[in-house]
Amino acid sequence: MDPRIREHAAVIANHSVDLQEGDTVVVDAHPVAEDLVVALFEEIGDAGAKPLWTVKRAGKRTSRAHLKAAGEDFETPEHELALIEETDVYIAVRAGPNATETSDVPPATNTAYQQAYRPIMEERLGKRWCLTQYPSPGNAQLAEMSTEGYENFVWDAVNKDWDDQREHQEQLVDLLNPADEVHIVSGEETDVTMSIAGNAAINDHGKFNLPGGEVFTAPVVDSVEGTVRFDMPLYHQGREVTDAFLEFENGEVVSHEAEKNEAVLTEVLETDDGARRLGELGIGMNRDIDVFTYNMLFDEKMGDTVHMAVGRAYDETVGDENEANDSSVHVDMIVDMSEDSFIEVDGETIQENGTFVFE
Structure with a gap:
């Protein structure tokens, strides 16, 4: 087994989900990611936790068969809800032979299913x-x-010093948390x-x-004004x-193309x-x-980009005094900020052509 796979599993177990003794753990992954699942089961065993492997999330052929046969008539699958209710930790691994x-x-x-789900x-x-993500041939x-x-691309992005990354990103958090207005220009x-007054900036x-x-x-729900051309493709x-x-x-979106x-x-x-309406600015x-x-x-984590998501806002980003945008979808779209662009916060430029003021 490639040692980077075990490193990936260790980052998940010890950093991402803080695995604890006695935890019930669902690992949802396509069989093409079996090596990572095996490494995760080793971590789960070392922690004294209890694993279950499912292929619901990444079983694209089975999902396609179900969705095409069912049409638009869906109810929430209560047995799957019961499984998640009894689960302490959920690990989803993207991978598959055909993206x-x-x-x-x-x-x-798809929309009807998302609403039921x-x-x-x-x-x-x-x-x-x-x-x-597991680096499968399909991806x-x-x-x-x-x-x-x-x-190499996947493991360079995943297996890194996350404490160092957190400290780097905290500089941007400190600029956004007290802010009222963000202004984004590209091309x-x-x-x-948009206003972000009273909402929290989260360090991912x-x-x-x-x-x-x-x-x-999260933007304040009714504050977004202007136009955005998402010049990087969306795969949905x-x-x-x-x-x-x-x-x-x-x-509110009043026109689109x-x-x-x-x-x-x-x-x-x-x-x-x-x-x-927008639920996220990232x-x-x-x-x-x-x-x-x-x-x-x-793609949404790429340096020199911003992304905005129509739909649901994450609860942790919305202040107590503000309304959280509610939707059954959350769809991210990306703007390239590497050239002819800037981000202003309360009238002060914090990024120009992809470079932050603290870099």
Whole structure:
């Protein structure tokens, strides 16, 4: 076994989920990631915890078969909810032989399923959890990399000094937490302002998403004004959406377009009322992620980027006096900030062309 796999498992167990004796642990992973599952089971055994391996999350062929057969008629699967209710730790491993397996599932079917599945998602988010990636050939192909090149990319981004990364990112947290307004400009089409007053900036240093490498917060729901051109592709429900464009007034998307698969973007925005508002503003800070891979777990952490998510806001980012945007979706989209761009906080430039004032 590649020693980097055991290092990956150790980071998950000891840093991301803080594994404890007696914990009940669900590891949700495709069989292609078996080596990482084996290494995780070693860590779980050493801790005196109790593991269960499932393939629900990454079983794309089975998910496709179920979704295409079921249409749009879904109820929350109570037996799966019961499993998560009895679980202390949930570890999800992304991997698979075909990253586009669900590309022919109708968007409306995916939306209906997400709405039915939401109670399970909410329950999972209340546990100690980690979402990570195993470098499978299918994901390497999507990233247009060799298998070995993708392995190096994944483990360079994952197996790092997370205490050092946390300290680096805390400098941005200190700038955002007391702030009222953020102004983001990139190129000729992205010029957007939003209030973050009273909301918290969260330092993502590998505790939940692994790799980590971002600072994120929530906009005040009705404060977003302006336009954004997301010039990096979005890969959603097995489909590529390119050059998505959103215009905001009073916090709500009032017009949108995309060069490719605009219907997918429309379906996301029409999911529910909250899907037309931003639930997250995130700023990428992981310099070991330096190429775009069509995998949001990595791409949103890339240095020289910001991302914004329509839909659900994370509870920990929303202050007690503010409203949390509510939705059954949370869809991230990315803006390249490496050239002709800046971020201002309360009128002061904190980043220009991807470089922070503290770098």
